Amino acid sequence: MQQTVIDINKEAYQRFDALFGSFEASLNGQKSNPFHQIRQSAFEKLNTLQFPTLRHEDWKYTSVQRILKHKYVLEDTSMTISSLPEVAKMPDVDAIRLVFVNGVYQSHLSDNLNQVEGLSAFSVEDAMNHEVYNKVLSSRLTSEVDENTNPFFQLNTAFSRSGMFINVDKNVVIEKPIQIVHISQSGDSPKLSAPLFVFNVEQSAVLNVVESYISTETNSENPVLNTSHCFYNLAKQAKCNTYKLQKLSDDHYLIHDIKADQDRDSVFTSFTADLGGAIIRNNINAIHGDENILTNLYGVLLGLGTQHVDNQTLIDHAKPHCQSNEWYKCILDDRARGVFNGKVMVRQDAQKINAFQQNNALILSDTARMDAKPQLEIFADDVRCSHGATIGQIDEDAVFYLRSRGLSRRDAMLMLQLAFLQEVTDFIEHNGIRDFMVNNIVSSFEKIV
Amino acid sequence: MLSIKDLKVNIEDKMILKGINLDVKPGEVHAIMGPNGSGKSTLGNVIAGKEDYEITGGSMEYLGEDLSELDVDERAQKGVFLSFQYPVEIPGVSMSNFLKQILNTSRKVRGLEELNPMETLKFLREKVNMIGMNEQMLKRSLNDGFSGGEKKRNEILQMAVLEPKLAILDETDSGLDIDALKVVAEGVNALRDGERSFVVITHYQRLLNYIVPDYVHVLHEGRIVKSGDKSLALELEEKGYDWIKDELAATV
Ligand SMILES: Nc1ncnc2c1ncn2[C@@H]1O[C@H](COP(=O)(O)OP(=O)(O)OP(=O)(O)O)[C@@H](O)[C@H]1O
Numbered sequence: 288m289q290q291t292v293i294d295i296n297k298e299a300y301q302r303f304d305a306l307f308g309s310f311e312a313s314l315n316g317q318k319s320n321p322f323h324q325i326r327q328s329a330f331e332k333l334n335t336l337q338f339p340t341l342r343h344e345d346w347k348y349t350s351v352q353r354i355l356k357h358k359y360v361l362e363d364t365s366m367t368i369s370s371l372p373e374v375a376k377m378p379d380v381d382a383i384r385l386v387f388v389n390g391v392y393q394s395h396l397s398d399n400l401n402q403v404e405g406l407s408a409f410s411v412e413d414a415m416n417h418e419v420y421n422k423v424l425s426s427r428l429t430s431e432v433d434e435n436t437n438p439f440f441q442l443n444t445a446f447s448r449s450g451m452f453i454n455v456d457k458n459v460v461i462e463k464p465i466q467i468v469h470i471s472q473s474g475d476s477p478k479l480s481a482p483l484f485v486f487n488v489e490q491s492a493v494l495n496v497v498e499s500y501i502s503t504e505t506n507s508e509n510p511v512l513n514t515s516h517c518f519y520n521l522a523k524q525a526k527c528n529t530y531k532l533q534k535l536s537d538d539h540y541l542i543h544d545i546k547a548d549q550d551r552d553s554v555f556t557s558f559t560a561d562l563g564g565a566i567i568r569n570n571i572n573a574i575h576g577d578e579n580i581l582t583n584l585y586g587v588l589l590g591l592g593t594q595h596v597d598n599q600t601l602i603d604h605a606k607p608h609c610q611s612n613e614w615y616k617c618i619l620d621d622r623a624r625g626v627f628n629g630k631v632m633v634r635q636d637a638q639k640i641n642a643f644q645q646n647n648a649l650i651l652s653d654t655a656r657m658d659a660k661p662q663l664e665i666f667a668d669d670v671r672c673s674h675g676a677t678i679g680q681i682d683e684d685a686v687f688y689l690r691s692r693g694l695s696r697r698d699a700m701l702m703l704q705l706a707f708l709q710e711v712t713d714f715i716e717h718n719g720i721r722d723f724m725v726n727n728i729v730s731s732f733e734k735i736v
Numbered sequence: 737m738l739s740i741k742d743l744k745v746n747i748e749d750k751m752i753l754k755g756i757n758l759d760v761k762p763g764e765v766h767a768i769m770g771p772n773g774s775g776k777s778t779l780g781n782v783i784a785g786k787e788d789y790e791i792t793g794g795s796m797e798y799l800g801e802d803l804s805e806l807d808v809d810e811r812a813q814k815g816v817f818l819s820f821q822y823p824v825e826i827p828g829v830s831m832s833n834f835l836k837q838i839l840n841t842s843r844k845v846r847g848l849e850e851l852n853p854m855e856t857l858k859f860l861r862e863k864v865n866m867i868g869m870n871e872q873m874l875k876r877s878l879n880d881g882f883s884g885g886e887k888k889r890n891e892i893l894q895m896a897v898l899e900p901k902l903a904i905l906d907e908t909d910s911g912l913d914i915d916a917l918k919v920v921a922e923g924v925n926a927l928r929d930g931e932r933s934f935v936v937i938t939h940y941q942r943l944l945n946y947i948v949p950d951y952v953h954v955l956h957e958g959r960i961v962k963s964g965d966k967s968l969a970l971e972l973e974e975k976g977y978d979w980i981k982d983e984l985a986a987t988v
């Protein structure tokens with residue numbers, strides 16, 4: 288008999304329940320750390336939330352049953368790799384690097400953040416006991432577990448190991464970007480990797496973060512599921528840019544969650560490049576806690592094969608005189624599917640805000656598909672909000688023009704597609720990181736024949 | 737160089753070219769004139785390789801090869817160049833990237849070494865200055881927001897970069913001020929080396945003062961109805977096309 292979606296979800300939960308039991312057993316003394324209580328409440332919350340089906344409004348276009356049918360285990364904490372894969376390297380960027388394989392920290396490939404003036408890094412467990420940082424961290428995590436309705440956030444919190452708390456001191460500009468490399472590596476069984484990062488950027492401090500999700504081997508029997516949560520707390524006048532490169536091979540999954548809490552005069556910018564993976568889901572949620580805040584969310588997506596990439600954004604304009612810019616560009620070929628759901632909430636107090644949202648998709652084949660859903664909920668009257676979604680094809684007249692100058696059809700198509708995405712990559716301020724992203728896009732295009 | 741025999745072309749079942757004969761030898765300049773809608777651009781596009789046309793009869797031979805067997809990019813790589821009447825705007829593709837790529841692609845197919853970035857830039861700057869364009873234009877998107885005259889200059893710039901064997905200029909003079917016209921003509925004349933051939937489609941005799949044609953043809957309703965030397969262009973300028981139409985009516 289055919290299994291129903293509900294059955295699959297139930298069985299998945301039971302498997303995670305068993306896994307949680309053995310995970311707890313392996314923790315020994317660490318169970319007394321206050322963070323473990325947070326894990327436990329997250330796991331309880333997961334039970335009440337349940338895994339989503341397509342009936343779930345936020346998951347209307349993305350089925351997770353393909354993800355949930357596997358029996359995941361946590362990677363052995365002794366697992367190491369000997370060297371950093373080429374794809375992870377950022378040739379022209381002097382970065383401070385942290386490396387994880389299937390969620391296991393690779394100290395021999397990582398830099399010590401604490402050696403950087405103005406940066407302090409702790410394990411989440413240690414930060415929970417820290418006399419200064421414990422407050423911001425525990426209140427943050429507790430309320431997030433309470434409020435976050437994304438079951439994968441709860442799953443991530445429950446299974447989080449080697450979580451990190453990173454603090455940037457007041458008035459400090461961290462020149463070198465922090466690069467966090469997450470490597471997915473297929474092994475003898477499906478693996479769950481659940482990184483948790485909390486960045487606390489103090490007043491007038493500046494931080495750049497690059498996250499790379501890459502894979503070394505692929506094996507559809509034994510995929511890696513990455514759930515991931517990054518929390519950014521931006522104090523007054525703080526500035527934080529976060530760049531994500533996702534270039535997983537065809538069998539891996541990523542459910543990525545960003546939450547930014549912004550205080551007065553702060554600027555938060557997120558750039559996402561989705562260039563691989565079987566099913567990718569990105570949630571970004573920015574909350575404006577005071578006036579004169581800027582949020583920029585940019586994304587590019589190149590979907591090939593049967594890839595499925597779902598971008599969900601939510602900007603909560605709660606205060607006046609703030610601004611948000613969102614621009615996502617997607618190219619979908621073969622049987623790939625893209626989803627963009629951009630929610631902008633403008634609360635009654637949020638007068639004089641400016642919210643711009645744009646989603647453009649290029650569809651290269653009859654079987655590729657894009658679902659774009661801008662969602663504006665406006666309760667203030669003196670605001671400027673604009674949104675637009677376009678879905679189109681490559682302009683054949685432009686292809687002809689380029690070919691008439693001697694470029695092959697393929698080169699002409701690549702030139703036009705790259706130009707299409709470059710409108711968004713041009714927003715990356717950091718030259719080295721922009722080159723890194725563009726080079727990765729170009730090498731992904733080379734897979735198109 | 738180019739030998740077109742009894743070429744018949746349809747667009748959506750409508751016959752546009754009704755048997756064109758045109759023989760262009762190396763080093764020659766042919767001017768094609770004729771009323772609006774007579775099929776001049778169609779002829780240029782068919783030679784360049786636009787696919788929306790159905791060739792229903794005749795033949796086109798270029799350097800001994802059957803042109804209809806070649807795709808548009810292959811024709812370009814073999815030295816065919818069309819300066820478009822209406823160049824397409826391509827936002828996002830930067831002029832400099834585009835020019836670099838077409839230059840190096842064309843060098844590669846000609847068996848020349850690729851230029852390094854410094855040499856490329858130097859080469860492009862030279863050409864840009866020769867065409868009388870501002871170097872700032874290299875930073876802009878291809879034809880995006882260009883004025884009519886800028887677009888035409890840009891076509892000539894690309895011609896200068898690619899150094900084609902056969903260049904077809906489709907109304908490159910339209911919309912140009914007198915200085916730009918001279919620049920375009922100089923660009924063309926600089927490339928005239930006794931080997932390169934040009935087919936110049938125009939409505940105005942004034943261009944032909946600068947680019948002196950060996951032959952002038954009149955295209956009317958899909959046929960070349962009259963050919964002559966440069967004095968034919970002067971005659972057309974003076975009398976318009978009606979006398980040719982009358983002549984035609986008389987012979988039928
Ligand atoms: N894509 C098309 N679909 C239908 N008809 C077309 C198409 N392209 C050209 N035609 C028709 O073919 C005929 C010849 O057009 P063409 O552009 O070759 O004329 P032309 O001689 O270049 O005119 P002009 O001097 O105005 O540039 C015209 O009647 C035009 O309407």
Ligand SMILES: [Mg+2]
Pocket residue numbers: 776777778821906907
């Ligand atoms: Mg024309």
